[in-house]
Amino acid sequence: MIKIYAPASIGNINVGFDLLGAAISPKNGKLLGDTVTIKSNNTFNLNNTGKFAFQLPKNIKKNIVWKCWNHFCKIIGKKILISITLEKNMPIGSGLGSSACSIVATLVAINKFCNKPLNSRQLLYLMGVIEGEISGDPHYDNVAPCYYGGLQLIINENNYISQSIPFFKDWIWIVAWPGIKISTSSARSILPLKYDKKICIEHSRLLAGFIHASYTQQSKLALKLMKDIIAEPYRMQLIPNYLKIKKQVLNLGAINFGISGSGPTIFVICNNEIIAKNISKWLSKNYLKNNQGFVHICELDTKGTRIIGE
Structure with a gap:
């Protein structure tokens, strides 16, 4: 076996x-x-x-x-x-x-x-x-x-x-799945077929900078560069109250926030265990839609x- x-x-x-x-x-x-x-x-x-x-x-x-x-x-x-x-x-x-x-x-x-x-x-x-x-x-x-x-x-x-x-070992990752489904094909179809040249250049700058920051272990720089200008502007409409939730979680002390893959799971990055627990509790009360949903405080596997x- x-x-x-x-x-x-x-x-x-x-x-x-x-x-x-x-x-x-x-x-x-x-x-x-x-x-x-x-x-x-x-x-x-x-x-x-x-x-x-x-x-x-x-x-x-x-x-x-x-x-x-x-x-x-x-x-x-x-x-x-x-x-x-x-x-x-x-x-x-x-x-x-x-x-x-x-x-x-x-x-x-x-x-x-x-x-x-x-x-x-x-x-x-x-x-x-x-x-x-x-x-x-x-x-x-x-x-x-x-x-x-x-x-x-x-x-x-x-x-x-x-x-x-390389990754940052002090980052604490939180994932929250609300208990609802978004198909990958649907989440991909909502994206534009073409992007403006400025967006493409900006995306290249952000990704290249993030890779550089990862290899040189510059956590603050990596976090500043972790912006989603390709998918989030379009996919956030698939997640109810996305911007309000993002704002609240950042106010609670998160150092980064985003959509995991195609969604609707969101991920949060913290560098403090107490903050991570507080955010996890808040998401459990305010993001989950049913009893199948879950919130996990994670590390990279x-x-x-x-x-x-x-």
Whole structure:
């Protein structure tokens, strides 16, 4: 039996639309992600469990795990007879890399079961391709950090798909999912097809500066540059009272605030545990829409996808 866990992730991180992503873990030690278990079997079988299994499609061929299995079988040229159990603990359409969790955990588990016929780059490439079937375009800002852990810069140039970059260890990350869904494809379709040249230049300046600040460990500079001029101006209309919530959280002492991936999850950065707890309490009372929603105080997950239960 093989059991693989894949962590949640924050895509974009304001300044790096489709180019930056960070894996996260709650500071209290809880797992925030999906788990996939594989056993030998005489036929292919898929079981769905977990808190958010009810959100998965009834048609097995529309299940992302089946798609991963099917792609993998085609690549190696034979059908793999296994029983897969997906423990779906990440809400779909949350903006926390839910699809990435399932894709990465499944492909890593199948590859290990088959004695690793694919190397890490081949696996990551396939992860991006399958992710693209859901969102409309292959992208790696969730699958790369989910797979490798830490903060990842997406290169996507020949053999270089992503690279790990330094992060600030004193930053405390808060994620708040209100309990409602925004599909990635819908959140992408709301964006302009073309951007003004000034916006493109400004985005390049912000991202380049952030990467420089990360490598030189200039926290204050990095925070000043963490602005979303590509997605936030358009996606904030999908999140009720977004600007009011942002203003209040910053007033409570947050040092940065943004939309996680496509939303509706928001992320907050603090550098003080007391402030982080106060903001977490405020978000729990004022941002969650139902009892499925959650708020977690997190740190960056440096392990990425891993075997558990051994």
